[in-house]
Amino acid sequence: PPVMLVELLFQAACVSLFLCSGQGRVYPARKKPASFAVERRRVGPHICFPGSGSGCCPGWMLSPGSGKCTLPLCSFGCGGGSCIAPNLCMCPDGEQGITCPEPPGTCGEYGCDLSCNHGGCQEVARVCPVGFSMAETANGIRCTDIDECQSAACEGTCVNTEGGFACECGAGRELSTDRRSCRDMDECQATPCQHRCENSVGSYRCSCRPGYHLHGNRHSCV
Secondary structure (H helix, E strand, O other), rough: HHHHHHHHHHHHHHHHHHHHOOOOOOOOOOOOOHHHHHHHHHHHHOEEOOOOOOOOOEEEEEEEOOOOEEOOOOOOOOOOOOEEEEOEEEOOOOEEEOOOOOOOOOOOOOOEEEEEOOOOOEEEEEOOOOOOOEEOOOOEEEEOOOOHOOOOOOEEEEEOOOOEEEEEEEEOOOOOOOOOOOOOOHHHHHHOOOOOEEEEEEEEEEEOOOOEEEEEOOOOEO
16 A cells, blocks of 8 residues: 555646646636737737727827727827827927926017926026016017106106116206206306306306406306
8 A cells, every 4th residue: 555655646747747737837817918919010019908998008099090008198198299208298399398388478578487396397587687677468468668857866867767767857957866856957067157156046147257248158257
């Protein structure tokens, strides 16, 4: 009996060795790799899970015409460009990236800044310079000049300028150091008279030393 038991164990080992060899390998309830490859070629190159939903691999979607997973997806959009691979855009200027900027000028005459956060980007109008206000027009966001003369406190005349304003004073007066109020201009500092000059508000008067009289031009002495 011990001899028969040894023979039975030897036969079982041989059967086990045969089943574990390459020639004896079996695939219970599984398709052969060759048949799966044929199915991949038949339904499209980017199929990951046939039979469950669209079955498209991440970054791809079904083409409406063929029903195959051949259209790439660009999560952030390509603007005026085209999506050539998952999250890869071909832009009109020939550059490639995850997205394409909008054509210049869509934010108005002062251009755009690209504001990005967590991978998503959007164009925003630049801040208007001092003296300008932001206004939305048919052509986009534009910066328009503010008329400061509506509220500026000029003693004389207010002149609106691009981005600011200026105060002006009438004849015989000049701007004070605060650039808003006016003060009398001392015309005598320019020595318009031959002998003596007397300043007055907005004007001046010439006179002569004893023994002379004022010429008809009101400046010279004879």
